[in-house]
Amino acid sequence: MAEAAIALRPPLIAGDKSIAQVTHDVCAPMEARPTALWWVALLISSSFLLLGAAAIAYQISVGVGTWGLNRTVGWAFDITNFVFWIGIGHAGTLISAILFLFRQRWRTSVNRAAEAMTIFAVMCAGIFPVIHTGRPWFAYWMFPYPNTRGSLWINFRSPLVWDFFAISTYFTVSAMFWFIGMLPDLATIRDRATAKWRRKLAGLMSLGWNGSYRAWQRYEVVYLMLAGLGTPLVISVHTIVSWDFATAVLPGWHATIFPPYFVAGAIFSGMAMVLTLMIIARKLMRLEDYITLRHIDRMCKLVITTSGIVGLSYGTEFFTALYSGSSYEQFVFLNRALGPLFWGYWTMVGCNVFIPQLLWFRRVRAYVPAVFLICILVNVGMWFERFIIIVTSLSRDFIPANWFHYAPTRVEVATLLGSFGLFFTLFLLFCRFIPVIAVAEVKGVLKYGKPQLESAHE
Amino acid sequence: MSKKRTKRYWKSLKERDAAPDVLNARADEFPEGGPRQFRRRDFLKATGFTLGVAFATGCSRAPVQRAIPLLSQSEEIVPGRSLFYASTCAGCSAGCGLLAKVRDGRPIKLEGNPQHPVSRGGLCATGQANILGLYDSQRLQHPLKDGKKSSWAEIDHEIQSELANVRRDHGAVRFLSGTITSPTTRAEIREFLAGFPEAHHVVYDPLSNSALLDAHEQTHGVRVLPRFHFDKAEVIVSFDADFLGTWISPVGYTADYRAGRDLDAKRVSYHVQFEPRMSVTGSKADRRLAVAPGEMGLLLTHLAQRVARKVGAPFVSPELEASSVDSVFLEELADRLCRARGRSLILCGTNDLQQQLLSNYLNHILGNYGSTLDIDKPSLQAQGSDKELGELLAELQDGKVKALFVYGANPAFDLPGGDGLAGALRKVPLLVSFAQRVDETAALARYVLPEQHYLESWNDAEPVSGLVSVSQPTIHPLGDARSLVESIATWNGKPKPAYDLVREHWKAEVFPRQKKESNFDAFWDRAVHDGVAEVESLPIKTREFNTQLVRPILKAQRPETGAFALVLYPTVAMLDGRNAYNPWLHELPDPITKVTWDNYASISPTAAQRLGVVDGDVVRLENDGGSPEAFELPVCIQPGQQDQVIAVALGYGSKLSARFAKVGPQWLDAIISVGDKGVVGLNAAPLLRLSDGVLQYDSAQVKVSRTGRQRELASTQTHNTLTVPKKLTPPGSGARSVVQETTLAAYLKDPHAGVEDHEEKEDLWPTDHPYPGPRWGMVIDQNACTGCSSCVIACQVENNIPVVGRDEIRRNREMHWLRIDRYYSEAESGQIEVAYEPLMCQQCENAPCETVCPVLATVHSEDGLNQQVYNRCIGTRYCANNCPYKGRRFNWFNYAHDDQLQNLVLNPDVAVRSRGVMEKCTFCVQRIQEAKIEAKRRGERVSDGAVQTACQQSCPAQAIYFGDLNDPNSQVSKMMANPRRYRVLEELNVRPAVGYLTIVRNCSQEGKEESKEEHHG
């Protein structure tokens, strides 16, 4: 029986760890001096961050005119990056909330990092709606506060307002979710810390957690609550983002398929990004025993599933256009595939639909470098998806006299690089100062798939 | 209204004498356009004032009047209310009537004068842009001697003494000017020159029609320019005369032409245009044939021969070479002409005597003289004589001329000869230039006398014999300038203010020419008030038509293989270059090519293919004469152009445009607006030819070669047709129905022809939004619109629209609220047809832009306006993205408003938008509000026609209707009910408040008969 169990379910955590070992494995790298590799990585990412900051400062001081936009194409890189990052931000909550509800125990080794990624991605995304406005210093007008103008409230019919609420809510909830999950681990750090500052800091953050079971019981309840709330939330957020386009009149934007299409795309890109980061992290922090090939394999399966949905959406769009009989609609999609930006379109299809098909093969899924490469390409593809949707529809809409092309300026490119700089800087700091793996949760699943366990729990 | 204005005017005359100190104060406010430096006392004053105001406002609301610091408050200047003064446009020699809108003592807008018989309420783009010239900080502020500041006293003294010498030793005195329509000025000059033994007045027009006048001298014995009556013509055949665009008097002609194409009266003229390049006129023609310039004469002969045969006139042209034009068509055209004898009109725009003679002959045998051409009341708008010019140039070359006065002309710029001519001019001992700016000629002159802007001085004009119009000052001179008449009067020894000179001349010369008024003062008053007086025209003795000199032109001169015929043409904006200082006009898209801030070598698609060039490729033009420098210009491919023709616009490359080096926002990637020569475009005048006593614009041949370099043209419209690229055309979808048109034949069968029907869609939700009061709407008659673009400038002036410069246009960021989309299409006859569609914010009832704005910065008003709230806008651009018409404009940068003097032109009723906010057409809401307030004061409803939008007011073709859609009797409501009415993108159900009337082309065969039938039957 026991042997059978082993055969059926290899353990979630390899290397037959004891509870104490887990604590040590995760916390030791944080307490040790950072490696040279880490320093190099931080240097690179933070210099990109600075570049981006400079670009944004220049753009805000001179004007949005420093971007390649024009009277026909009013959005391009700015909103593309926004949607891209929001999309990335979806995997975290997916893993921690949805997989939690589905009792997918394997999530425990990745959810901490995934949630961190979510929060950082949402931070990156949050920049763009603000800086893309002509007068960012008035961006707070989006918030309905009593004012001396009437009071003049805001337009609750505008998807941008929906965005504003969705993203702020999403950020708050994800952050709380992350912090709650971290609470016991902070306590662990506090109690084993030798450095005074670390003990002080952890002491401050851990809110006096002492592992009392009365707390543990409520902790479980709250965690479940947040997971339950986070699941519809994560879906609503990208649905609302997709409404930015779906509620418009533009051919190529005005499509009812957008919500599911965008949510799938978000999970798709998010998963790819999680994988990318995990693969980096397990190398960087020597966590191969915790983030095993099995984790990678399962996430690959999620990637290929969502890739299928995305591919289906691409097809559906074309069918709808054809079936609609509207020449504007039909033109927009022909224009995407064959027009001036055809290369962008085919990059998108190639990276999002064709390349992920490789993941059908177990060998590919098991070969980490291949997975890494595919994930990178998927994210390239997903960035182009948003770019194509936004730019092709705008640049050639109803009236041919308005048609005009779009090309980014240096400032825009720098801003995009900057957002990546911010993302990776934050992630590297996270690796240093916060347990990359949810210690408490991993301890909880240590015995899964091991002889003495009755496999009821999984 | 008008009555009131007279009274006002009378009072204001009194005020005028009191005014100077006031206005001086304003003029001094910015001595060089920059702020004066701040002294201690000023500081104290300022502080005191500020404190005072602080207290005043603190205690109670001060009455508005006190806010206006007029030293002597004049009665009729009500703060915030505008006065209109009738005057005459001196932008060109057409002499259109205008109304100057004066606000708090400064003119801020020029509008057409509806009572003026020449222009009939329209005003062209250049005419309206002239207002900017008034506030041009680079205008000459004081007389120059050898390029240095001088005083009038000194200069008058020196010139007079020098003239004395010239008079003593019988030196030749020449007065060189463009056409002067002002009788007073002409008289003054005559008197002045009479004082010299050897002197005369040479008149030339850089855009010359000399041959047209010379031809009449030969055929009718008197050198006149006939007055054309397009409204009376049923068949118009024009040989390269761009009469709707730039030829002689386009505004007046457009009004007449439109009157002759009245669909509701089923009276539609048939217009054939032979031309080498696509002109504004050609774009409106019912039948347009691209013909090489060398073939014009041959075609005229062909037509003359056929018509002569049919009317039995003697006209023999043996061994006549065959023309490229299908003879069946010529035969048919001849028939039409004969059927419309006395109601047809032949025009010839080429400056070639033989061709003009032939066109005169055609008009003669068709009996058009006296009906569609009037030579008893001739037009005086173009009087230039190239023959005299030629003689003068010869004299200059051999240094005969001792004193030369140049006025209203810039020979050093707009004549061929280049440095040679400049040298000759330098040789003149006494070269005096009257100029507003130091142009190429003034730069050579010893004395440069600042000429007043016509809005600063009294003057008059007689554009058409018997139509005398007044131009009156609307502002105190901003600089130490002096009008020509005053200068000459001074030198004539009786210095007087221009006002007296004009008035006296009228008393002596004009007043007697009429019977209506017995009292001169009354006559003068009405003239000043109306801006124009109709008097008897001076008698003209014509003789019997002389056919002797009319010779057939037997063969065409075709350019030798590989070479191109060069056609030099004026553009609507630059004309001969007199407007080169004007940023508005540089930024005004060409009606056809939509290119701004450059001139270019325009060639046909076929030719482009042959040369292997695309738009923006720089080509080198080598004149067969071997032009001094090789001309290198970017290519602009022009459908509908003759394949062996290369066309280049005149008027560019003036040193007056050097100022635009830094126009537009300056940032990291900004590219300056001027070319590598430091000026805008390239001066093509050196390619002109002055031979056989005429200036020839299309006789030169050039070899064209690629340079391999690129210069992207800044065009506001990159895509040209309504049919999308072939490979992207979805199955079964042809051209987009954005523009809807039909043929006359179809229209006469069913006026609704060509209009796409869309059923009224039901609302899902309750209609919360009644429109209790007026509900503003607009209808644009695309059939009347000629694309002349005067509305674009009108809108720019009225609404303080910034100039963004070449680079921004290149990036498709022009700010014009009103744009004119231009589409090409190909008729089955193979000719390229053009459709114009003026497009601005459509003020949709279900506006997509409003729904998406997060901060309620764009909302709908109770009278149906789509309002943009600048100070609430945060600039997400979502509204613009969601606008199917792309009628919205975004302030990408803070556009420059640092020229203090130029800022005086800003309309105080319209906010100047800051960086980062969205803007768009408001239906001139400031005018609507003004009318509503006035109506409210009177306790009435706003009457129809009380609100005229800027674009509507200035439209020479009266193609724009505006008014209250809730009033069933308003003109706009009637137009909305017109069967030709459609809405752009109606299928989207955004319910625009702007309607369009289909284009009806009188092109199909049967169209001809029916149009005639309708007329006679």
Added chain:
Amino acid sequence: MSKRLLIGVFESEDDTLAAIRASRQRGFKVVDVYAPYAVHGVEEAMGLAPSRIPWVVFALGVLGGGLKVWFEFWTTAVDWPVNVGGKPFNSLPAFVPVTFEVMVLFAAVGAVLSFFFVCRLYPAKRAVLPVAGVTDNRFAVVLEETDSTFDPAEVGKMFEKLHAVHVDEQITGEVA
């Protein structure tokens, strides 16, 4: 008032569960259990009542959603109705997304705050551990010595039978 507490320290969750069950069988009062992670089945073993936090969350969610619908209606249709794109003043369907978001926000924030409140968790609170290592790899079962019948020695033996690492007695004030 001071208590006498008996603390059994264990190394595995199974032993801990067994200890809890055994103690309660014998009628001892299990004051609390300390664990480095949430061990399943402990609440049953300890017989803890289910938490009432879900009700708080529900209430707050309803409150948030309700408030938001009212606010959107009031601002757009009552306080200052503006004609936006010809839409009715009360565009209820357009209010749904924001309403949902605010509902979730209220519920989530409410859940977390009430959790902190009932567990008395707050920043920089001094953590009181029964024995070191309960946040690392130790499990602690804390019994209260209720009356004289309670024999620490015997109970200690019982714990040792269940592989307790060690057992110790504390006479103290409040423990957690």
